Amino acid sequence: MRINKGxxxxxxxCAVLVPLWPDRGLPLAALAEFHGxxxxxxxxxxQALSRAGIVxxxxxxxxxxxxxxxxxxxxxxxxxxxxxxxEPAFRCSEIRQQGPCAAKPDECKLPCNIAAGFAxxxxxxxxxxxxxxxxxxxGAVAAQLGPDKVAEAGEWMAANLRSRG
Numbered sequence: 001m002r003i004n005k006g007x008x009x010x011x012x013x014c015a016v017l018v019p020l021w022p023d024r025g026l027p028l029a030a031l032a033e034f035h036g037x038x039x040x041x042x043x044x045x046x047q048a049l050s051r052a053g054i055v056x057x058x059x060x061x062x063x064x065x066x067x068x069x070x071x072x073x074x075x076x077x078x079x080x081x082x083x084x085x086x087e088p089a090f091r092c093s094e095i096r097q098q099g100p101c102a103a104k105p106d107e108c109k110l111p112c113n114i115a116a117g118f119a120x121x122x123x124x125x126x127x128x129x130x131x132x133x134x135x136x137x138x139g140a141v142a143a144q145l146g147p148d149k150v151a152e153a154g155e156w157m158a159a160n161l162r163s164r165g
Contacts, residue, residue, distance in 0.1 A: 004084050006041070006045045006048070007079060009035065009037060009041070009042060009045045010046070010082065011076060013046060013065070014049065014055070014071075014074060014079060015134060015138050016031065016035075016153075019138070020066060020157065020161065021066065021067040022070075023066075025064040026064055026066075027160065028065065031065065034160075046065050048082050048083045049079070049082050049083070050065070053068050054068055054069075054078060056068045071133065071134035071138065072133050072136075075129060075132055075133050075134075076137070077126055077132075088119065090115065090118035092112050094112070
C-alpha cells in the first residue's frame with residue numbers, strides 16, 4: 001500500500017500545529033517553509049484538512065492555520081481520510097469472471113476471497129491508524145528529536161506565530 005505524499009505533508013503540518021493549539025497557528029507560507037515544500041502543494045493539503053474539520057483558517061497568504069480541535073481528538077486515520085478520501089485501497093474488478101476459465105456471475109454471489117482478504121487487512125490498517133492521535137505522536141516525535149531540536153523549532157515557530165483574535 002502506498003500512501004500519498006500529501007498525507008505525509010498534512011500529518012507533519014498538523015504535528016507542527018499541536019503545540020500552538022488552541023489559540024495560535026501558522027501562516028501557510030510558514031508551514032510550507034518549515035517543511036521545505038512548495039506553498040501551492042501545502043495549500044492543497046491544508047484545504048483538505050480544513051474541509052475535514054481538522055484545521056481552521058487559511059484565508060489567503062495573510063491567513064493562518066490552526067488545529068480545529070484538541071490534538072488528542074485527531075488521529076492519523078482522520079488525516080489520511082481527509083487527504084486521500086474514504087475509498088478502499090483495493091477494488092475488486094471481478095477478474096474471476098474473465099479468461100478461459102471464467103466463472104459465471106451467478107457463481108460469484110459470495111465475495112471474492114482475495115477481495116475479502118484485502119478488506120480485512122485494510123480494516124486492521126485503519127484501526128491501527130485510528131489509535132494514533134496527534135498528542136501522543138508529537139510527544140514521541142519531540143522525544144526522538146531531543147531538546148535542542150525541539151527548542152530550535154520552538155524559536156522558529158515563535159517568530160512565525162499568529163494568534164486568534
